[in-house]
Amino acid sequence: MPSTDSGLAAVRFTLDRTSPVPLYHQLAQQLEAAIERGVLAPGDRLGNEIDLSVRLGLSRPTVRQAIQSLVDKGLLVRRRGVGTQVVHSQVKRPLKLSSLYDDLEAAGQSPTTRVLRAESVPAPPDVAAALGVAEGGEVTVLERLRCTHGRPVAFLVNYVPTDLLRLNTEALESTGLYRMMRSAGITLHSARQSIGARCATAEEAALLQEREGAALLTMQRTAYDDTGRAVEYGTHIYRASRYAFDFQLLGRP
Known part of the structure; x- marks a missing residue:
């Protein structure tokens, strides 16, 4: 099972800051789509919230909210000492x-x-x-x-x-x-x-x-x-x- 965030590097995010759809929701949708397509596989790590927020030019609370929504859906899990990992697709x-x-x-x-x-x-x-x-x-x-x-x-x-x-x-x-x-x-x-x-x-x-x-x-x-x-x-x-x-x-x- 993969244990690096190499899968995340293959994800191409497109965020529309003029859209009425909140940025955290756009990010969550694109992460979920990557999981569904298998671009992000079970065991892949997302890295930390700071790195992802810097990469996307988003605030840390926005990234945290997007990740939490996928944790709530059971698609991601937070593990102490490991970070946030993909669990599975729906x-x-x-x-x-x-x-x-x-x-x-x-x-x-x-x-x-x-x-x-x-x-x-x-x-x-x-x-x-x-x-x-x-x-x-x-x-x-x-x-x-x-x-x-x-x-x-x-x-x-x-x-x-x-x-x-x-x-x-x-x-x-x-x-x-x-x-x-x-x-x-x-x-x-x-x-x-x-x-x-x-x-x-x-x-x-x-x-x-x-x-x-x-x-x-x-x-x-x-x-x-x-x-x-x-x-x-x-x-x-x-x-x-x-x-x-x-x-x-x-x-x-």
Whole structure:
């Protein structure tokens, strides 16, 4: 992992002092864009605020405010004795039938998983309806915290039929649920999914290392195999500061 500020030297800043957009915000936007493009990679240092303010002809408070806004977003981190470093870019996940683990791995985000719960429970009404099982019938519930670069991105709650496949904590912490399904010969064919947003509760904020009331993205999904059987029902929450859904809209021909 890089440990110098050589990446910062490749960033070309363009600040418009006549613009109504505050200079700190312009600087923050351009730093964030450099992180998104990979010009600034995880581990790159920004140097100190004085050097950057001299280079750009900005006041030190302006530079400090820009950096703090990206620290608040989780893109930068301040470390004693090291300075300010790039942590990661925001995760942008395509809207397709894929697992978060696979998408993070493909994006070079080094995903890790902590299993908080994995047990058989009676199916609540909404889960029973989604999976097509009797209300109160046995299903397996999985609660997992998905992280990248050591920081949480999402809290995942999934329900699967108990007879679907053998699940264990070790496997769930080393790979994704959909990858386990594919390895078991299950072909994922389609899904119904809804996306929303809300504010984090105190418990969710503590779990995701956010502040209470922070914006969260929500997702509910029911996935089906190639026989039409519902094989998974998930309710997930994502840190909006670190995660976005990315999709393309096409007009009529």
